[in-house]
Amino acid sequence: MRLLDTTSYELRNGEQGIFRQEGYAILSHRWVGLEVTFDELKSHTAELRTGTRPLSSPQVDKIRGACETARNQGIKWMWIDTCCINKNSATEESESINSMFKWYREAKLCITYLSDVERDARLPITSSKIFQRTYNEEPSEWFSRGWTLQELLAPQDMQFYDRDWAYIGRKREMADTLARVSGIDARYLTGANHFREACIAVKMSWMAQRTTTREEDMAYSMVGIFGVTMTPQYGEGRGAFMRLQEILLSTYHFDESLFAWKMPELTSGAEHGVGGDKWAAGEWGLIAASPEWFRGSGDIVTIPERPEARSFVMTPQGLRAPIRRQLYAGKMKVLDGMFAVLWITILGSIPAIAGFQYVKHALNKKAKEDFAFTLNCYRRGASGGFVNVEIYLRPTTVDKIRYRSKIAPVFFVSKRIRCNELGARLKPVTDFGEGIVLQPRPNF
Incomplete structure (x- = not known):
């Protein structure tokens, strides 16, 4: 010194x-x-x-x-x-x-x-x-x-x-x-x-309306606030903020408020050089492109004693996360009708092949639908109690349904959609398995 x-x-x-x-x-x-x-x-x-x-x-x-x-x-x-x-x-x-x-x-x-x-x-x-x-x-x-x-x-x-x-x-x-x-x-x-x-989202909201002369300093100026270290690489541009979030991902295992952000506009992704055929307006991954996207997240809270830590790991394709829906019996209402069909098939009222084809078609259709993913972070609801924050995902790749001793879960790759929204749910959804959320990389 x-x-x-x-x-x-x-x-x-x-x-x-x-x-x-x-x-x-x-x-x-x-x-x-x-x-x-x-x-x-x-x-x-x-x-x-x-x-x-x-x-x-x-x-x-x-x-x-x-x-x-x-x-x-x-x-x-x-x-x-x-x-x-x-x-x-x-x-x-x-x-x-x-x-x-x-x-x-x-x-x-x-x-x-x-x-x-x-x-x-x-x-x-x-x-x-x-x-x-x-x-x-x-x-x-x-x-x-x-x-x-x-x-x-x-x-x-x-x-x-x-x-x-x-x-x-x-x-x-x-x-x-x-x-x-x-x-x-x-x-x-x-x-x-x-x-x-204060959780990650709140700290990010403090930075949301601030600027730095050098783009990389938006990330470097926050390392002390989060209690982490990172090697400066001037010239990496917006990649510095992505790199900071990857460090936070591996440091704060309980703090899913890292994903509790909204795009200022549906076109915000294009402003960061991401778009075209692969990414439509309002689509992104789990990690934000800029602290500005946390501007409305100053009221987010985390309650560490409530959830168990879930694993979110960055891969070359995107973020490996517990975002695969489990389509077991009793887990989703759509299966009620499917199993009725199976019983009818077993009793001989309709051909077995037709029954199984119906179940397969219904499962594949359900697997491709947009859905909400509940985060382990909260906001105050209208009644004053805490409600979970949720984001919205869309499957992009679905594996074929396989039949063995039971109906297998459906694995898929997904994108975050409706990125200008943050929903709220009174009761968290927990029936998720591992999948991939694609993550774009902002251009320099």
Whole structure:
């Protein structure tokens, strides 16, 4: 870990544990223009020590303001992402991405600089307008960026400052205001509930309206929030978000809210380069193409003690999952009529071949019908109780019915359909066996 001395403005390498014992501050900010990089910092050291403000650029001035703010509170060390990471080293950049959440979490103080906000002393901290931009009525752009999500959640002590370094307030005392602006429940901001208790869908919903300059950072900026690691591969584009979800799939075995998303529009798949003859509007797989698809999933909950873990495994074809309907007697109403036919056949009223052909035809027809698949995650129903969330699937490949000692289950490959919907069911359906859900890969 590399930090700035808040007095000399020189960089020092060391173990995080040592800096944590001494106490360090960390800066959260929105990158604006040409920020001062690791390679450029030395050329500005003299100006940072002795120059008269405003300094030569807003970016240099920001470093000085952050260090002064920390130093005035008795903190010797400051970490700033723009100049404390040598981005010419792929190893260092990868380590920083996977460690950044921990660095924010263990900082003595997080200083949040809002360069597009001017504090109005007349406004109370309970007013959302306190974070309003100087040039329009929107909240500071800091609230719409991808990396700042973990920077809001991780710190235990966080102070907000405006563009002139005027103090606005602390995260804990402004939690209700921040909740309205960010869409994150105040309980997770105060620490009353650890944000890790929120399910995957809820965390994704926090990111849904945020953006990053580099497409891959939509995934990389969330690894700390989910408590996972992944090697950055800049250039993989939208594949990074798919890769993140595959990691979550193998990490959170009980959390099926990963699949509790809706397309903003039926044409959203085409916007990600998937369509044509193979994929119609509203069709997709189980894994979403973008955090934006979780925008309406902020009320999803999981109840780990209710379900048993079900296996979802990514394969080259798609997601192997328990989505095959079991067509045994007593499992589906359609079999009632079929077995009546079989009894009539046994009694000799109709030829045996005709009876078995009827059952075979009925089973194949039923196997090809669209159906709902119930997820082990929930929403509040109209009565206030929990109801299961369900999605909709369509079989695309059906094996032939085989007759031995009993009617065999039907194996099929399927697609997710009606992807702009999330249904609700009072009683979960459990009679499913293993099958494949096809999964498209968004184009770069």
